[in-house]
Amino acid sequence: MNQDLFAAKYQAQWQLFEQWLNSLDNTIPKDKRPKFDATADIPHIYRQLCHHLSLAQSRHYSAHLVEYLNQLTLRGHQYLYQTRTKSAVGFQGFVFHEFPRLIRERWKLFWLAALLFYGPSLGIAAAIQISPELVYSVIPPEQVSSFRYMYDPQGEHVGRNRDSGDDFLMFGFYIRNNISVGFQTFAGGMLFGLGTLFYLIYNGLVIGAVAGHLTEIGYAETFYSFVIGHGSFELTAIVIAGMAGLNLGAALVRPGQLTRLEALKQASKVSMKMVYGVILMLVIAAFLEAFWSSKGAIAPGIKFAVGACLWLFVLVYFLFAGRRRAA
Amino acid sequence: MQVNEAIIDTRRPIETPEGVELGLRVAGPIIRGYAWFIDLCIRGGMYFLFAFVLSLLGSLGLGLFLIVMFLLEWFYPVYFEVYRKGATPGKKYLGIKVINDDGTEVTLQSSLIRNLLRGVDFLPFMYGFGLFAMLYSRDFKRLGDLAAGTIVVYQDKMKEAVPIVQEAPRTPPVSLTANEQKAVIQFAERHTLFTPQRSAELANILENVTGTREGPAVKRLLQYANWMLGRR
Numbered sequence: 234m235n236q237d238l239f240a241a242k243y244q245a246q247w248q249l250f251e252q253w254l255n256s257l258d259n260t261i262p263k264d265k266r267p268k269f270d271a272t273a274d275i276p277h278i279y280r281q282l283c284h285h286l287s288l289a290q291s292r293h294y295s296a297h298l299v300e301y302l303n304q305l306t307l308r309g310h311q312y313l314y315q316t317r318t319k320s321a322v323g324f325q326g327f328v329f330h331e332f333p334r335l336i337r338e339r340w341k342l343f344w345l346a347a348l349l350f351y352g353p354s355l356g357i358a359a360a361i362q363i364s365p366e367l368v369y370s371v372i373p374p375e376q377v378s379s380f381r382y383m384y385d386p387q388g389e390h391v392g393r394n395r396d397s398g399d400d401f402l403m404f405g406f407y408i409r410n411n412i413s414v415g416f417q418t419f420a421g422g423m424l425f426g427l428g429t430l431f432y433l434i435y436n437g438l439v440i441g442a443v444a445g446h447l448t449e450i451g452y453a454e455t456f457y458s459f460v461i462g463h464g465s466f467e468l469t470a471i472v473i474a475g476m477a478g479l480n481l482g483a484a485l486v487r488p489g490q491l492t493r494l495e496a497l498k499q500a501s502k503v504s505m506k507m508v509y510g511v512i513l514m515l516v517i518a519a520f521l522e523a524f525w526s527s528k529g530a531i532a533p534g535i536k537f538a539v540g541a542c543l544w545l546f547v548l549v550y551f552l553f554a555g556r557r558r559a560a
Numbered sequence: 561m562q563v564n565e566a567i568i569d570t571r572r573p574i575e576t577p578e579g580v581e582l583g584l585r586v587a588g589p590i591i592r593g594y595a596w597f598i599d600l601c602i603r604g605g606m607y608f609l610f611a612f613v614l615s616l617l618g619s620l621g622l623g624l625f626l627i628v629m630f631l632l633e634w635f636y637p638v639y640f641e642v643y644r645k646g647a648t649p650g651k652k653y654l655g656i657k658v659i660n661d662d663g664t665e666v667t668l669q670s671s672l673i674r675n676l677l678r679g680v681d682f683l684p685f686m687y688g689f690g691l692f693a694m695l696y697s698r699d700f701k702r703l704g705d706l707a708a709g710t711i712v713v714y715q716d717k718m719k720e721a722v723p724i725v726q727e728a729p730r731t732p733p734v735s736l737t738a739n740e741q742k743a744v745i746q747f748a749e750r751h752t753l754f755t756p757q758r759s760a761e762l763a764n765i766l767e768n769v770t771g772t773r774e775g776p777a778v779k780r781l782l783q784y785a786n787w788m789l790g791r792r
Binding site: 283293505508 | 576577578579580581582583584619620622625626627629633643644645647659663667669672676677678679680707708722724738739745746749790
């Protein structure tokens with residue numbers, strides 16, 4: 234069959250299909266979107282269209298016709314084979330089953346990330362007890378004095394700089410700052426894990442140095458009563474962000490039976506699930522830090538008690554949540 | 561006339577479950593750079609707008625502004641890729657979009673992966689690693705695209721069909737291969753878009769087939785094309 238006849242014969246079918254595509258296209262303004270009569274057998278028309286495309290290709294019909302059919306088939310392919318973005322387990326299923334299970338399943342990676350984070354942290358904190366000037370090798374002097382100001386037991390507003398505003402402002406600040414750090418820790422895994430390694434160790438050192446310094450000058454009570462509450466979620470989330478990054482790095486360094494690219498693709502799907510959890514935990518941490526930890530009126534004893542409960546909660550959550558079969 | 565299309569073309573074939581091969585044209589670093597710049601300007605504008613509106617709300621507004629900034633920094637592309645057919649405003653303006661490398665629409669998960677890994681592509685400065693990865697990989701994938709399994713392709717607007725000029729059909733003197741026939745038909749399709757001089761110049765190449773030059777040669781080729789299209 235020659236091209237003109239071919240086009241004349243099937244044109245109506247192609248136009249019908251195009252109309253169906255346009256009726257679903259949300260980038261076309263609503264009033265210009267055509268209505269579509271639902272009785273047409275779309276999958277059948279689509280298969281016909283595929284057939285026409287390969288005929289047009291093999292019969293060397295004009296480039297324009299082939300391109301037209303190609304575009305139409307491609308759009309149809311994208312609609313008919315699109316995957317649902319909805320997670321199979323839903324939000325509740327993720328929080329109460331999938332996420333804690335995933336962390337338990339990769340417990341070695343968790344402890345590796347924890348070691349990389351807490352190791353340098355405890356190391357430098359201990360070293361500062363012996364030679365206090367070490368704090369300046371990690372944190373610049375002006376920042377050290379601002380930390381001192383923030384956790385001064387005589388200070389009016391614990392955990393805040395003199396120029397920072399109220400609780401909600403700080404909430405926004407913690408959201409932006411902490412979650413960005415979490416994302417960077419994850420993304421650093423793409424550099425064969427080196428970026429993640431850097432962020433874990435560096436953040437560990439900074440936190441350890443601040444804690445060590447404030448302990449050494451006797452501000453321990455104000456500092457620890459401030460950080461213990463949100464620390465449960467925040468520090469654990471940073472470790473999990475590290476896990477996500479190390480998971481990417483491990484896929485690149487040791488892909489096993491897969492190609493590096495395939496290993497990376499599979500690992501990034503798993504890592505992404507960890508990152509979902511990290512986001513959630515850091516939002517909770519930001520909330521606690523802005524609206525609970527900063528309340529100077531609450532006695533340190535109560536803060537320690539609540540903080541201990543929060544740590545226990547995180548521990549129990551990761552140890553036991555999702556042990557039973559999902560409903 | 562045999563050209564190895566695999567080498568000089570950026571067309572990426574994907575096979576559908578129906579067994580047909582679809583062609584996608586992947587977008588290179590330059591046009592993606594432009595799209596990124598347009599989006600940067602739009603985002604900049606949005607910062608100003610939000611800064612202005614939210615500053616009226618005092619420190620509550622400032623807190624909200626920080627959250628908005630966070631969302632714009634990381635999720636601006638994700639929103640458009642997932643809910644606006646794979647294209648941020650910049651990409652849409654330039655006619656490119658993000659899809660999965662199996663040809664399906666980008667999912668929330670792959671969009672998140674490619675955009676959260678943007679930070680690494682940006683290193684050591686101005687998308688250095690990203691550019692390197694794009695030039696080094698097939699299909700111009702930056703690191704985020706490699707991990708997410710996504711590609712950026714041209715979203716071709718269908719051009720109006722240019723009908724091939726009616727001429728009395730004429731059988732070519734020699735039998736032409738499939739590719740040669742295709743070339744002649746494409747010449748006939750595009751000939752109205754060329755200047756007459758360019759048409760003649762191209763037709764002259766086939767002097768030993770048509771046996772003439774200039775105007776008559778062009779006409780001859782159009783006649784062959786008409787014959788090949790089956791207009792008898």
